[in-house]
Amino acid sequence: MSDIVVERAYVQSLPKYITLCERNYLRALKVLPHEEHGAQRAIELANVHYVIEVQGCARYTTDITIKQTSASNVFFPSLHLSVRLYHDAKVAEVIHQDYHQRIKPSYRYPNPNMHQKDEKYQINAFLADWLMACLESGKTPLNWDVNNGLV
Template sequence: MRLYETNYAKLVRLMPKRDEVGQVCRYDIQGQEYALVVRESTRYTTLLDIAQLGKGQAPDYLRANLTVRLYHDARVAEVCTTQQISRLKPRYDYPNPRMHQRNEKHQVNAFLSDWLAHCLRRGVTASDSVYKSSLN
């Protein structure tokens, strides 16, 4: 559970200033452009799309593309979908038809944690006055 709590704390610092549907924050981190888009916002939850932009830089299957739900009452964030996985199960039997790892959901949330830490190390914070920051 600690992973989900730290992801929440990191994401809150990077989110758009207003938690309204359609709000976008764009970041340029060492030549890689990312966008955080608020897709759904309710009193207790927010659904964010996190996407690596920039056509032609990498094949689609290598670009980060996550949907993350933030639970404000519990202060946790979890990845709901990623790449071609439309719903992440807590645990998978192995082997399985799609060859997901047993702990696929944990691995994806750990990736999100590493990515958020990278963003924060590079000086990107929600307090920046501009939506796009160049951090080269």
């Protein structure tokens, strides 16, 4: 008898993804500049300079970009992420990476652009790691609300 291998489509774990985006939201609030269009915050992390800029504010969302302004290595491309914060749901997710099209929830593999099956999750996990690194060892003034402003 021969065994037939049936390949199932990739199905993302929605609770795992939402938890990641909720944590990204909380971390992003700490490094965000003031929520007004064009506001910027500079961050230095491991001798590499980044700028977080508010691109747009609406009632329930804020769009920000994270750009690398100094090159860390000629072999690695500079970082550029577009992130949307959804204030009503309290989640933040990457919507564009390096000026590419919107990131799909999942991709068939293999594909012409060589995206991973879980590309959206991986990019948001990278954002989580980057935000955590900024909070732990980045050089920037952060938005800390100590005792609800009653210092």
